[in-house]
Amino acid sequence: MTVTVPAQRRAPLPAPERRGRTEVADRVVSKIACVAAAEVPEVRDVQPRGLPWTPSAGEVHGDQAVVRLNVSVAYPAPLHAVAARLREHVIDRVAAQTGLHVTRLDITMTDVGGDLP
Amino acid sequence: MTAPTPPSPAPSPAPSSAAGPAGPGGEERSGAATEARLIADRALACRGVARLSGGPFGTVATYLPGQRLTGVSADERDVEIAIVATLDRPLPQTADEVRSAVADLAGDRPVHVRVDDIIVEGT
């Protein structure tokens, strides 16, 4: 069976309260956060750190999100500065891509070592 | 959520013209099936939409005669679309494009768009 798509008339969006929700799944936030974290130069590897019941690093509540990451960081590197850069970058990227505000980003540096890039 | 549809004549785009043995109820359901298909096709045509998704538990779906249309669920109260997106552009923009693409089909009903997953290059 074939269905032809009728010419699309782009109707203007209805008023925001009539428009319907846009939801972003936890794993979407998790993936975006991991990609963003890996972009920080001193970060050598990123793993989402899920809770026991989910492998996803992100948790979305309304328009806010909480993210937990396990990273491995090069050494010697100032770990506080790396963490601050990580936090800023991940929060910016998640906000730009999803419109969600990351209120909390927990970082565990599970592995330290390896040369700086 | 649309109830499972019993086998009925092939749905046609205009529900009013579908005269079949299934009676008025069947007409309505085949109209809903057509609508779900149209919504799915229009959503898929939007930039940034890679495919449709069933939602976290595969619950976003419409049951059509002999098959299951994953990713769209429309009833008289609202329209729900679950997508797998690409990261070409911000997800709210993709969601809004989907919403406006199906706006005339949705009419007064709110269109909920759920970004269920994304495709990241290199993974």
Added chain:
Amino acid sequence: MIKGMNGRRTGRGNRWGLALVGLVLAILGGSALARGLGAFPQNWAAARTTVVDGNVVAFFARTSPGIWWLVALAALVVAVLAVRWLLVQGRRDARRVLRIEDGPTGVTEVSESGMAQAVAADVESSPAVFHAAAHLVGPRPEVRLRVVADESAPMGELSRHLSAVALPHVRDALDRDRVPAVARVSLEPSPSPHRVVR
């Protein structure tokens, strides 16, 4: 180091405990099978009779209620052992971390063993060092080093490397002005094919 010892002890406890439980279950299962197949003297435990026969009922009736207190005590002991076992598993799996930051926007933690490995590798980068092991002891991190050094290398080289390279790196990484460090150095002769690295 303490963690490693705990891990080994836990592992040994697990092996003994599992072996004991397995042995008890194997004996019970084996005797049930033997009884069913008629391997026991038939005038003592006949294959075709119920396990809980008149004698067993009579035994419990005779010793009641004292026997039930014993059963309850045994169950309690098993429960305590089981809970303790669970807690020990948790202790072994708990990764020790150093919390270096705790703000409203999230916490930052460093794995102590990860950091220790990095420090050890850094110390080992000196040509005077054959082998190094490091441990971090929190919460105000303190570095404990065990270094196996080349006895023929200039004496100053090792201390220079520690005080000018390795320890400043630790201070920079943890963003602390002072990180106490203790190094135990053992000297060994230059590499020979038979050198044993401990």
